Amino acid sequence: MHTINWYPGHMAKARRMLEDNIRLVDMVIEIVDARAPMACRNPDFESLFKNKLRVIVLNKSDLSSKAQNRAWIEYFKKQSITALELVSTSPSMRKNAVAMIERTGKAAMEKAAAKGIHKTLRAMIVGIPNAGKSTFINRIAGAARAQVGDRPGVTKSKQWVKVSDYLELLDTPGLLWGKLDNELLAKHLAYIGSIKDDVLDIEEIASLLLYDLMRICPDQLIARYKKLTRDIETPAEMLDGVCRSRGFILSGGVYDTERAARIVLDEYRAGKIAAIALENPDDDFNAPADETKKENTDTENE
Ligand SMILES: Nc1nc2c(ncn2[C@@H]2O[C@H](COP(=O)(O)OP(=O)(O)OP(=O)(O)O)[C@@H](O)[C@H]2O)c(=O)[nH]1
Ligand SMILES: [Mg+2]
Known part of the structure; x- marks a missing residue:
């Protein structure tokens, strides 16, 4: 494949946005496309999010097979990362997603409650363009609060979405990492629609x-x-x-x-x-x- 002609400028800006907002949140929810979880991941996340609660959502799991979804969840589990498969376009995902967020944030909530603080859990939703971050947030919020589209680059800036008195989600623009140097993974990102077609x-x-x-x-x-x-x-x-x-x-x-x-x-x-x-x-x-x-x-x- 020819070298993908992309524009790292706005990606660098988006990355700074991510670094600037990390201290405002308790939890990071990383949305990956179940068809290409490796291409979607960012090796920098390990250091960037090291003191945060973390979950990986294998989204668009309806576009992969049950056996492959299970294999990826096992793979992440071996690295002590909680992962779950979801279909963010399906109304029934809400219950599982909220349960996952509550389970992950439980200790932090209890610690705050012990001090008499009514804590609001804040989670930042991150992932490559078009992975389904905004769809995930809208489904949990129960309304079309974040803009969604079947192409990369729909969300242009960060946006807080209040789900309840104790939960707020931060939508972020999709970020492409350095995966474009690996031809195989870059190809997968192009297939799943995470790279703008006009540069391909x-x-x-x-x-x-x-x-x-x-x-x-x-x-x-x-x-x-x-x-x-x-x-x-x-x-x-x-x-x-x-x-x-x-x-x-x-x-x-x-x-x-x-x-x-x-x-x-x-x-x-x-x-x-x-x-x-x-x-x-x-x-x-x-x-x-x-x-x-x-x-x-x-x-x-x-
Ligand atoms: N089949 C399927 N499609 C999904 C799922 N989740 C999201 N989509 C679709 O994926 C496309 C992208 O969704 P968005 O929520 O806009 O993605 P995003 O990650 O916010 O994208 P950017 O804002 O561009 O970074 C839309 O067409 C959604 O309908 C899913 O679980 N299954
Ligand atoms: Mg979006």
Whole structure:
């Protein structure tokens, strides 16, 4: 994948905002996309949030599989981090989310109560763009208090949302970390819609996504785009297959690959292709991002 052309300026500003607000909160709730938990995480959080209560929410768990969600929760548990799977778009998540926040903040609340203080628990919601932070907050608050959108960069500045007399949540803009140097993880961030499409070559991203999905869930992929086959050898040919499946053919028989790319990304992000994660805890995240490159290296080694 070509180097992603992004603008670190506003990310640096957002990071400063995060550092400035950390002292105002008791708890940090980190929202990750269940399809790509590794790509979503920030190694700096360990030091940044070291004295805070912490929880990881594996959000959009409806877009992954039960077994993969469980494996990730186990993975975090081994690092002594509480994680839970949620679907922030579903009304039934509220009960579990509130119980999780109360359980995590219980000792701090009791300590304050012992001193006769009626404490308000303050939690900061952090995560990469488009992970579902604002959706999570709105569901807990029981109202559309924070703006939500199916693209990255919707929340522009921090916003406190009062849930009750004892709970306030801080919505923050999505932050992208240094993951863009790791090609594999950067690719995942592009697939799940956390990097603005206008800085990406969407035809390249959609081709790579199709190529990867052909390895992860070939049956579901072929069920959706019937002209795709397992023997397609290069990412570039994948989009032609989608054009043939959907009749995206321009005058002169030219494939409308741009239209195909948009459709593929939209359908993938909306969970229409398969409920399956891109990442599993025991994957090698330092492997070459592109299978074709890996095969080349394998041959070189022989
Ligand atoms: N399928 C599914 N979609 C979700 C879930 N949670 C959020 N979404 C969708 O994800 C998209 C992004 O949600 P937001 O809440 O705006 O994300 P955000 O993290 O606040 O994004 P920024 O403000 O851009 O950083 C929206 O289209 C939501 O409807 C979920 O659990 N499952
Ligand atoms: Mg938001």
